[in-house]
Amino acid sequence: MLGIGHLARASRIASAMAKDGCQVTVVTGGVPVNGFPGPDVTSVTLPPVVASSAGFSGLADQTGNAAGEEFLSARRDLLLEAFRTAEPDVVIIEAFPFGRRQMRFELLPLLDAIAGANPKPKLYTSVRDILQQQKKPGRDGETVALLRDHFDGVLVHGDPGFVRLEETFPLTSAISDKITYTGLVAPPLPPETMETFDIIVSAGGGAVGRDLIRASLEAASRVAIDRRWLLITGPNLPEQDFAALAKDAPGNVDLVRFRKDFPSLLGRAELSISQAGYNTVGDLLVTGCRSILVPFTAGGETEQSVRAERLEKLGLALTLPEAGLTTDQLVDAVEIALSRPKPSNPDIDLTGAERTSAIIRDAS
Helix, strand or coil: CCCCHHHHHHHHHHHHHHHCCCCCEEEECCCCECCECCCCCEEEECCCEEECCCCCCCEEECCCCECCHHHHHHHHHHHHHHHHHHCCCEEEEECCCCCCHHHHHHHHHHHHHHHHCCCCCEEEEEEECCCCCCCCCCHHHHHHHHHHHHCCEEEEECCCCCCCHHHCCCCHHHHHHHEEECCCECCCCCCCCCCCCCEEEECCCCCCCHHHHHHHHHHHCCCCCCCCEEEECCCCCCHHHHHHHHHHCCCCEEEECCCCCHHHHHHHCCEEEECCCHHHHHHHHHHCCCEEECCCCHHHCCHHHHHHHHHHHCCCCEECCCCCCCHHHHHHHHHHHHHCCCCCCCCCCCEHHHHHHHHHHHHC
């Protein structure tokens, strides 16, 4: 919808299941990202839609035009065709019904198709450990009703010792019998890379995060100027913004859209500066890289702030506010972070992909 975190997590889970001997079909519906899902699964790509704003207030096609009824109906029909073709024993829906309300036009018909199938497949929802907190009355109740009526289980991709679902979903007690914690879906320890960047700045998918990249460019010319910086803008940053940033990049900075070896680069880096998305944090925890987190908060988003604050309390990160971020703030934080030792191994379960595969294999 906006970033690439959900796609990366779902792809890691799908690859773990394929490695376990499952035949996996992954249906994606956002802008394609190189490398996701992996080559070990059957991939079905629906006509892409994206969030038309940072607040997720509507849907647009890949060119930015509002997604019309004909376009959305075609997506729905392709999704249902993929379900019929796969004849699955298990269906996993990412985020819905906790999120993805904009996609009800195709997901509710999918629920009906699952309910009417013979044999009827098991149905799970796959959610991250920290949810966006609902502000509209009744939304959490609607989620519970859909879960009770349609879903066999809720796979919470987190460690309850780090954060529990009830901390961001107040009606958790109503679905407690369906919940299984899997651990965080983190990558394995990445292979060594010969290339080294001292400070790595990343902006997730790149649809948001331009201000973080801009502040980092300016910081690179003022602090740690003897160090090599890598700024990863994300594949979805508009081309005119990327060109403007590249023009202003100082000599100690490499500016790129995407690095497939991002986790390996973190393993050799002295410091990471990033948002606080689920997958980026997983990479940081696996590699033990120092980190400055600038959680995404536009449109009333709360998930990344909760994660960043929890990590800061554990001594695993420094946190800066996204709103009003200044170069001075970033320069000060870089100096503080580099003066500290690298964080120790966290006591957080990072085996979520493998555990999810075992749960699904046993259920089917």
